[in-house]
Amino acid sequence: MPTNPYAWIEQSLTTIHKADWYRSVQTLQSRPGAVVRLEGREVINFASNDYLGLAGDERLMQAAIAATQKYGTGSTGSRLLSGHRELHGELENAIASLKQTEDAIVFSSGYLANLGTIAALVGKRDLILADQYNHSSLKNGAILSGAVVVDYAHADIEDLKIKLAQHRQQHRRCLIATDTVFSMDGDLCPLPEILELAEEFSCMVLVDEAHATGVLGATGAGCVEYFGCTGRAIIQVGTLSKALGSLGGYVAGSATLIDFMRNRAPSWIYTTALSPADTAAALAAIEIVQQEPERRTQLQRNVDILKQLIAQRLPHLKLLPSESPILCLSLANAADSLKVGQELKSAGIFAPAIRPPTVPTSRIRLSVMSTHELAHLEKLVDVLSAIAI
Numbered sequence: 001m002p003t004n005p006y007a008w009i010e011q012s013l014t015t016i017h018k019a020d021w022y023r024s025v026q027t028l029q030s031r032p033g034a035v036v037r038l039e040g041r042e043v044i045n046f047a048s049n050d051y052l053g054l055a056g057d058e059r060l061m062q063a064a065i066a067a068t069q070k071y072g073t074g075s076t077g078s079r080l081l082s083g084h085r086e087l088h089g090e091l092e093n094a095i096a097s098l099k100q101t102e103d104a105i106v107f108s109s110g111y112l113a114n115l116g117t118i119a120a121l122v123g124k125r126d127l128i129l130a131d132q133y134n135h136s137s138l139k140n141g142a143i144l145s146g147a148v149v150v151d152y153a154h155a156d157i158e159d160l161k162i163k164l165a166q167h168r169q170q171h172r173r174c175l176i177a178t179d180t181v182f183s184m185d186g187d188l189c190p191l192p193e194i195l196e197l198a199e200e201f202s203c204m205v206l207v208d209e210a211h212a213t214g215v216l217g218a219t220g221a222g223c224v225e226y227f228g229c230t231g232r233a234i235i236q237v238g239t240l241s242k243a244l245g246s247l248g249g250y251v252a253g254s255a256t257l258i259d260f261m262r263n264r265a266p267s268w269i270y271t272t273a274l275s276p277a278d279t280a281a282a283l284a285a286i287e288i289v290q291q292e293p294e295r296r297t298q299l300q301r302n303v304d305i306l307k308q309l310i311a312q313r314l315p316h317l318k319l320l321p322s323e324s325p326i327l328c329l330s331l332a333n334a335a336d337s338l339k340v341g342q343e344l345k346s347a348g349i350f351a352p353a354i355r356p357p358t359v360p361t362s363r364i365r366l367s368v369m370s371t372h373e374l375a376h377l378e379k380l381v382d383v384l385s386a387i388a389i
């Protein structure tokens with residue numbers, strides 16, 4: 001008797017349910033912002049990556065509308081065929097100017113930027129040294145490249161050195177790849193030390209600035225700027241979808257690197273160019289990041305206030321170490337984090353439970369925005385203090 005070749009899918013879902021690992025979408029019914037409408041109710045939003053509150057900014061929306069009226073909705077082809085518009089070049093120049101690099105290239109998402117860049121830079125004869133907590137796009141880019149991948153312990157420079165000493169010599173090229181702000185923890189990679197090791201062992205360095213761009217550094221250029229490493233030989237990947245409030249990804253670096261990407265990154269060459277609306281919105285966002293540093297100052301102020309409130313009023317709760325607007329409350333297990341997430345939601349706070357397999361230990365992830373008001377932060381702490389954790 002032939003068996004149903006798809007039956008395993010349902011069994012697998014049952015296992016996912018049993019482990020409290022099941023996930024499903026929640027519908028947001030308003031513009032993005034510090035307060036949003038979620039499934040019929042107004043909630044304070046600690047769940048978005050819209051750190052500067054730009055995704056709902058009138059100027060980005062107007063830029064997207066104007067670009068759509070001028071160029072239409074779709075870009076109709078890949079950049080090397082019919083997809084390239086003047087706007088793409090303007091955005092790439094703006095990213096290069098923000099990052100103070102020679103050039104930049106825009107991808108259709110940050111995920112695609114990491115896949116394409118890593119696959120273009122290294123292959124079978126090469127080595128990737130990767131932080132164990134790297135984002136999925138870095139991990140899958142590493143797999144796609146066919147290079148030998150060796151993980152080092154999270155942000156552990158000693159372990160990176162040991163692994164370089166063990167493996168580097170057996171390979172042609174070596175790429176050290178790391179998030180700068182770790183998206184599910186909020187801590188930073190030890191960039192200056194990584195760059196030192198990269199010099200010693202002749203390695204390229206790729207950093208994912210997804211959660212740092214627009215947020216960290218005096219001009220909002222990111223973690224590279226925050227650590228005073230602007231101008232160093234670094235491959236900077238990032239997204240236009242978090243602090244920049246749009247959609248798309250980028251790589252910034254030397255002119256040679258970017259020229260090489262245009263010729264060798266499959267996820268740029270063989271995919272449709274970023275839409276005119278997304279491109280124009282990101283361009284408007286970069287202008288705001290450069291002209292309104294007070295947004296970053298306010299964001300940092302909000303982070304400091306929330307950390308202080310949590311330390312004072314919730315001393316029994318453990319906050320994971322963080323130097324970014326991502327603050328994580330550590331919880332014992334997936335069931336507890338689901339319960340707290342649910343109770344927060346019932347009380348009008350939107351903050352997701354993050355569980356394995358996304359992270360090794362369960363937590364509630366709080367994303368602070370520059371547009372949160374003091375009352376929002378206080379309400380969050382009031383609600384948390386009323387939940388039995």
Ligand code: PMP
Pocket residue numbers: 109110111112114135137179183208210211238239240241247248249
């Ligand atoms: N890198 C990191 C660290 C991220 O958090 C994300 C988004 N979750 C990405 C890359 C992918 O970016 P995008 O959403 O633009 O595909």
